[in-house]
Amino acid sequence: FFFFFFSFFYIWIENHETKRDASQEVSEHDSKIEDESCDLNYNIVSILQEMQRIYELMGDNWREFAYKRACGIVKMFPKKIETEADVALLLKTKGFSKKLGAKVLEIIQTGQLKKLNELKKLPQIEASNLFMGIWNQTSLCGNRGVGHQTVTQWYRLGYRTLDDVREKAALNERQKIGLKYYDDLRAKIPRCEVEEIEHFVKKEVMKIESECALVTCGSYRRGKAESGDVDLLITHPRAKKIVGLLEKIVDQLNKAGFLKDHFSLPSHKNKHAVDHHDTYMGICKLPDTADGRVYKYCRHLDIKVFPPAAFPFALLYFTGSDHFNRSMRYFAKKKGYTLSSYQLAPAIRLNNHKTHTGQPILCSSEEQVFEVLGLKYVKPCDRNNHEYFEFS
DNA sequence: TGGCCGTACTG
């Protein structure tokens, strides 16, 4: 009884606190000049972003990784970069070295980057870029199950337009849905609509299990004004209630006519594992309201159900950003742990290969995960970029 | 020179 009570209590606190810092994040966020559109170094960032996307479609994930990190570093730079001295300052940042420095220098001197112009001329890039533009828009927009291999394949098969793909390509479920909701999924979701979606789901979930705690993660929790999708994390104070919960929730949302299509439904694997968790990914649309509010777009909705013990780790993971998570996991690894979306545990590795995972370390909050790793807590609104976590 | 997160789902 005490355990249940305690679990419930801490989740209530979590939920409560999340709400509270979310509102703080927004006000902090609004006071900053945060939006990419009015960025100080817009030109540099957009060129580096194009480089990132080109390497992405070439399948060079590590250059893609490096360029994405570099974009974040330039975005964070406090002033407009216009002199060699500014570039020298940039070079002091880890993850930003001489080759990137030379490129930034070229951009501030000539306004463009020769390397980029050359790469864009390559026929395979030119054609693939068409698809990447179609399917990937920007890295923030979310993918549709189409990566560089698929794009290359389509190019080889002679497809050149969206209609070619529509008519000739053998698409999997994920890709069909991506095509079906093409315009909708490109559109960003305003913060207020994310909240309305959360509210709708919460209302339906409460009909099934009133003790559930529900938190919206992703870029929303990081305080962004717009999101690419809605990422809902759900738990229940009693671990036993987790099993099969997501199926019930999906059923309920289906009955309410809220879900329009499914990417992936809750799986039945590992149902009885202690760390059992479930994922739903699909398309939803808010119903028109009585007072005449009409929602134009279908939205990408992810729902994850985790047991209480895994909740802090899930919260940490699904709040992102992707690069922030990778930094943190990398640090955990260097410290001899392994960090995942459901646990933190000591790990033994041979040749960088995990051979044994120790007893998981219990954490009852996100803060505690940072603490165990010997890191200072990072607020969600400060998790937008790659970081270098250092040993203290 | 080798590592750059760790895991889950689809087909």
Added chain:
DNA sequence: CAGTAC
């Protein structure tokens, strides 16, 4: 297993 997403 490869490819993709989170």
Added chain:
DNA sequence: GCCA
């Protein structure tokens, strides 16, 4: 791409 960058870093150790």
